Amino acid sequence: MGINRLAWATLFFTGVVAAQAPQFTANGQLLKPDNYREWVFLSAGLGMTYGPAANADRDSNPEFDNVFVTPAAYRAFKQTGQWPDKTMFVLEVRSSESHGSINHGGHFQSGLVAIEAEVKKPGGQWTFYGFGQSAGPAKQIPTNASCYQCHGQNGAVDNTFVQFYPTLLSIAKEKGTLRGDAR
Numbered sequence: 001m002g003i004n005r006l007a008w009a010t011l012f013f014t015g016v017v018a019a020q021a022p023q024f025t026a027n028g029q030l031l032k033p034d035n036y037r038e039w040v041f042l043s044a045g046l047g048m049t050y051g052p053a054a055n056a057d058r059d060s061n062p063e064f065d066n067v068f069v070t071p072a073a074y075r076a077f078k079q080t081g082q083w084p085d086k087t088m089f090v091l092e093v094r095s096s097e098s099h100g101s102i103n104h105g106g107h108f109q110s111g112l113v114a115i116e117a118e119v120k121k122p123g124g125q126w127t128f129y130g131f132g133q134s135a136g137p138a139k140q141i142p143t144n145a146s147c148y149q150c151h152g153q154n155g156a157v158d159n160t161f162v163q164f165y166p167t168l169l170s171i172a173k174e175k176g177t178l179r180g181d182a183r
Contacts, residue, residue: 020070021086022119025137030117030129032136036090040074042067042165046096046107063113066092067165077168081175083158087120118151118160126151126159156182 023031033039047062069077073087093114096107115131117138128147129138141147156163156179157172163182172178 020072020088022088022117029137029139030119032115032117032131032134032138033088033090036068036092039068039090040071042069042074042089042168045164048164061096061098062107064094064096064107066094068092078171081157081172081177083120083160085120085122085124089118089160091116091118120158124158154182155179 023033025031044067045065048065068090070088073083076082076084076087092112093116095111095113097110098105098107100108100110112133114133117129117131119127119129121127126148127143128141128145130141131138151159151161155161156169157177162168162172162178169178
């Protein structure tokens with residue numbers, strides 16, 4: 001008498017999610033995952049800003065935003081169009097250069113500017129963490145910070161900017177989880 005496939009898949013998936021779950025210190029600080037660059041790469045933005053441009057040099061040297069998510073959360077999203085509890089995104093911000101080696105036009109990524117994370121805690125609450133350039137751990141960003149309000153108002157699916165992830169946008173539409181007013 002063996003375990004049925006659905007039960008096995010559920011146990012396996014639960015174990016994978018637990019292995020990729022965010023890790024916290026005893027006082028609630030998020031440990032920076034060393035292997036986030038091995039996660040699923042969702043998208044890169046170049047020079048994106050959601051408020052007043054803070055960097056006067058932004059147009060000539062725009063920053064790259066690279067977004068990664070844990071593989072287990074990505075697989076769950078593909079199946080359901082929703083992010084499971086313990087989903088973690090990492091935003092890696094890198095500076096850009098246009099002159100180097102054989103490049104004569106365009107921009108390429110260079111030095112690390114900052115690393116940030118967004119975590120979906122059990123019960124559905126999203127929290128944000130800023131590592132800067134440090135190895136961590138990171139304290140939770142206060143809930144009155146603009147990132148909470150912006151993600152809550154503009155996130156296309158469950159507090160996240162799926163509208164900027166072309167590989168997931170069609171899934172959200174197909175599964176009916178895309179907010180109707182998302183832009």
